[in-house]
Amino acid sequence: MPSLSVSRTYETGSALLEADLDAIRLAVPTLVNTTFLDNDNFVANSITASSKLIDNSVTTATIADTTITPEKIATDAVTTVKIADAAVTTAKLPDSSITTVKITDANVTNPKLASSAFSASSYVINSCAASGAIGNNVFTTFLTRTATVTGRPVMLTIDSGGANFSAEALLTLFGSTANNGTSFVASNVVGVNLSFFRDSTELARFTFTAGMSGSLNAETSIPASSFWFLDQPSAGSYTYSVRLAPYQVVATSVDWPSVSAQISGRLVVLEL
DSSP, X not given: OOOOOOOOOSOTTSOOOXXXXXXXXXXXXXXXXXXXXXXXXXXXXXXXXXXXXXXXXXXXXXXXXXXXXXXXXXXXXXXXXXXXXXXXXXXXXXXXXXXXGGSOTTOSOGGGSOOOOEEEOOOEEEEEEOOSSTTOOOOEEEEEEEEEEOSSOEEEEEXXXXXXXXXXXXXXXXXXXXXXXXXXXXXXXXXXXXXXXXXXXXXXXXEEEEEEOTTOOEXXXXXXXXXXXXXXXXXXXXXXXXXXXEEEOOOSSSSOOEEEEEEEEEEEEEEO
């Protein structure tokens, strides 16, 4: 470590010679210009103001590793222009640090959203009859589709498949005045319940009815796309289905009509 040291070349009480003075004179510029000063030449906390430092004299190479801590950075001292491009990565952001107020209006575009789920079953035509006694309501599953969703709302609906314009998406209800060979002559109402299910949970039920009178059979249809439901599941994989349950209302006679329902179309599961 450099330090100012001048050897004494003269005796106590003797006169100073030229050589003695030259030794002192040359030692000072040698220390300042050649060997320089280091940490040991400065008293602790002796350089107290930035005004004592020449501009641009403190460079990256002269700053020891890990010496700049958060406490050494003034509030608002790190501005956008001081951050290198691509220097702030996902790992540098704490959880929940980007809040709604930090996002500029209209700044989240569709490409930045997670892909939404879309799933559709095959187009089918299926029917089922009422089961059991009067008023019995037994569901039969026809259209099913499994979808993995992210937690956004999910729309369930029934359509014809789009490409096949000759196909129809219909719910049709049939009621016959003849049941087991017995003519039914009293007035009655037949109906069918259509329900959307998520796994084993019934989400929504719709009722479609038709009136019968005397010896007239009932046959009536409604577009299957009339039935839709907006589900709000948590993120995960689910099996959605459409189920039908034809039924009879208690007749005024000892007999009741034969009832069946037919659905044509496909189940569409669309995450919004």
